[in-house]
Amino acid sequence: MAEHNPLTAHTLKISCSNCSLRELCLPIGLNREEMSQLDAVIRQSRRLKRGEYLFRAGEAFKSMFAIRTGFFKTCISSHDGREQVTGFQMSGELLGLDGVSSSLHGCDAIALEDAEVCELPFSRMTSLGRDIPTLQHHFFRLMSREIVRDQSVMLLLGNMKAEERLAAFLLNLSQRFSARGFAANDFILRMSREEIGSFLGLKLETVSRTLSKFQAQGWIIVEHKHIQLIQPENLKTLVGGCQQSMPIATT
Amino acid sequence: MAEHNPLTAHTLKISCSNCSLRELCLPIGLNREEMSQLDAVIRQSRRLKRGEYLFRAGEAFKSMFAIRTGFFKTCISSHDGREQVTGFQMSGELLGLDGVSSSLHGCDAIALEDAEVCELPFSRMTSLGRDIPTLQHHFFRLMSREIVRDQSVMLLLGNMKAEERLAAFLLNLSQRFSARGFAANDFILRMSREEIGSFLGLKLETVSRTLSKFQAQGWIIVEHKHIQLIQPENLKTLVGGCQQSMPIATT
DNA sequence: CGCTTGGTTGACTAATCTCAATATGGGTGG
DNA sequence: CCACCCATATTGAGATTAGTCAACCAAGCG
Known part of the structure; x- marks a missing residue:
């Protein structure tokens, strides 16, 4: 990412x-x-x-x-x-x-x-x-x-659906944790479902449901605030199309 | 505003x-x-x-x-x-x-x-x-x-409904036109409904419908890109609650 | 150990999107 | 200058998504 x-x-x-x-x-x-x-x-x-x-x-x-x-x-x-x-x-x-x-x-x-x-x-x-x-x-x-x-x-907020938002959110956290030397696919959420929802423009129930859906699909494991990304590539596919297309300098 | x-x-x-x-x-x-x-x-x-x-x-x-x-x-x-x-x-x-x-x-x-x-x-x-x-x-x-x-x-984008977004948008334009010495309540939109929609996180049909609704309520007059605010105070009431509550310096 | 807070899930509702049909106007070329 | 065409806008009906309300559950904490 x-x-x-x-x-x-x-x-x-x-x-x-x-x-x-x-x-x-x-x-x-x-x-x-x-x-x-x-x-x-x-x-x-x-x-x-x-x-x-x-x-x-x-x-x-x-x-x-x-x-x-x-x-x-x-x-x-x-x-x-x-x-x-x-x-x-x-x-x-x-x-x-x-x-x-x-x-x-x-x-x-x-x-x-x-x-x-x-x-x-x-x-x-x-x-x-x-x-x-x-x-x-x-x-x-x-x-x-x-x-x-x-x-x-x-x-x-303007273009993405609930699932895409959540996927983007998880992948972003993953990427930032990993940049700091923490596990990319196994981390603890520091914020509540409500705070995630507020950030993503969703209600907390939608956040909860969407996480459950990802889990049911075998993409992630949710244990309260402990999240494991099992198939991050599927999350990436989900977000893939709606990411910014601009060429990015990695400076 | x-x-x-x-x-x-x-x-x-x-x-x-x-x-x-x-x-x-x-x-x-x-x-x-x-x-x-x-x-x-x-x-x-x-x-x-x-x-x-x-x-x-x-x-x-x-x-x-x-x-x-x-x-x-x-x-x-x-x-x-x-x-x-x-x-x-x-x-x-x-x-x-x-x-x-x-x-x-x-x-x-x-x-x-x-x-x-x-x-x-x-x-x-x-x-x-x-x-x-x-x-x-x-x-x-x-x-x-x-x-x-x-x-x-x-x-x-995260908190407001379609009507609130449109009202905020119109009032913002109004305020900026007026700051430049143009009429605050009578102006020409330079952008299409689709561009407005993209900015506000809405589809162009929703933008169009919402403008029509404002017009039906007698709040504004819409003639294609020519907009007149007849009762801006009603738009303000609509937006009122969802505006940022932070104390603002006018510098 | 019960209480409080946060999380999950279900059923229902409301909002917005989608698709489609129809208007309308501005611009262009004859 | 006019007629036509295309892009833009409006409006309706139906589908879909996310929100709402409510019940229930689990965990953490005093």
């Missing part, structure tokens, strides 16, 4: 030693001096317990957050209480990019399990970006990647 | 004299010297005829484009030919922000009427951004605003 999968969140490649993700620095080619400047800007990590808010829609935006460990959801809510989950984020991904536009956070970010994040103060990052062009460019790319991701979700 | 309406595209506030949108420069407070630097970077405008592609998904990304006149759609297509319109852009708005992430354009941009755009070479804009912090910051805001817009569309 391509890296810019419909559901992939922006991958963080700027983290540094403070975040114990030092290796991810190399791709953007910072030298030792620049690395230490970056280290100086990144604040010590913050711990959250399951269910805790990292930030809420409407709060002042000062920082982005890089996830070291844990699993998050972001969501926006409408006046009458409907909630739309806009994404699920895991370690190595970045939260809060939407806050830049208005200096207010545009969504809630909630930990779905105990988590640890690094805070990246935005103004210090941008001024550092002026000294380190590769860093600045990298930031633009991260934001742009989020736009691309969102548009793929629009494709999903 | 709030400025960060579900469907509002990023508004361009960086244009300058080359684009004959000089007044829009002031909000970000560039001085005379900075303005002329910006002018030097912006390329002469390019004209497109209706139906022409400004860029295509997969093409090398070198520039963003500011729309001077005309009306565009952006869309992504899936392997099996389904097309998702991801947005409609009008004068003063910016196209191409999604190309930064992979150095390839992520969508097609097609003129829905004869149009004129300014080209903003990306690398020159970013290096200028390093000299002019306000400009750099403004770019981050524009990209972030696009993320916020996309997420509102996700809310729309």
Whole structure:
């Protein structure tokens, strides 16, 4: 599956030693001096317990957050209480990019399990970006990647049927877990059926039914939140046709 | 309707004299010297005829484009030919922000009427951004605003019914026309029913039927592409509950 | 160990899609 | 300038999908 999968969140490649993700620095080619400047800007990590808010829609935006460990959801809510989950984020991904536009956070970010994040103060990052062009460019790319991701979700929500959405969702998680060195075909869902449904534009019953259907077909095994992909190729066939056809650079 | 309406595209506030949108420069407070630097970077405008592609998904990304006149759609297509319109852009708005992430354009941009755009070479804009912090910051805001817009569309596609989507769509157009000094309640649609449907995640027949229903209720008058909002307040009530509840800064 | 929350399943309903027939208008070429 | 044609839009009827409501079950937690 391509890296810019419909559901992939922006991958963080700027983290540094403070975040114990030092290796991810190399791709953007910072030298030792620049690395230490970056280290100086990144604040010590913050711990959250399951269910805790990292930030809420409407709060002042000062920082982005890089996830070291844990699993998050972001969501926006409408006046009458409907909630739309806009994404699920895991370690190595970045939260809060939407806050830049208005200096207010545009969504809630909630930990779905105990988590640890690094805070990246935005103004210090941008001024550092002026000294380190590769860093600045990298930031633009991260934001742009989020736009691309969102548009793929629009494709999903606008064009795909329930089964296709679920299949795309499972394959996306699979791909992201495997990119982090976890098993691609055997993982634990961190979110409820309702949250999956909200993200995919489906009701929780439909999510549940569709998972059962996949299981009945022998494609997956569902044990509560424990999912095993037995025939991921069938899921891929299902999604195949409705994926984005754009040539993708794997940068 | 709030400025960060579900469907509002990023508004361009960086244009300058080359684009004959000089007044829009002031909000970000560039001085005379900075303005002329910006002018030097912006390329002469390019004209497109209706139906022409400004860029295509997969093409090398070198520039963003500011729309001077005309009306565009952006869309992504899936392997099996389904097309998702991801947005409609009008004068003063910016196209191409999604190309930064992979150095390839992520969508097609097609003129829905004869149009004129300014080209903003990306690398020159970013290096200028390093000299002019306000400009750099403004770019981050524009990209972030696009993320916020996309997420509102996700809310729309994930949670709203056909009537709510159409109402939100009409009100959004109304608000954007009026922001440009055109009539808020009397305008011409530049796009087909099918394109509206693709954007809203509906079939063209549903779009047509829903418009007819609004007309039967006396809320609007539909004459082909000519739309008049007679009772916009009823449309607002319809959308009211499902709008984003986030406190919005009007910056 | 019972309670609460989350998940599954079934029967029914409502919304939207699909297919099809029919209009309508704009554009083009004679 | 007009007539024709094609693309676009409207409307209807029936099929299909997903949503709703409700019952039941299982798990985790105090």
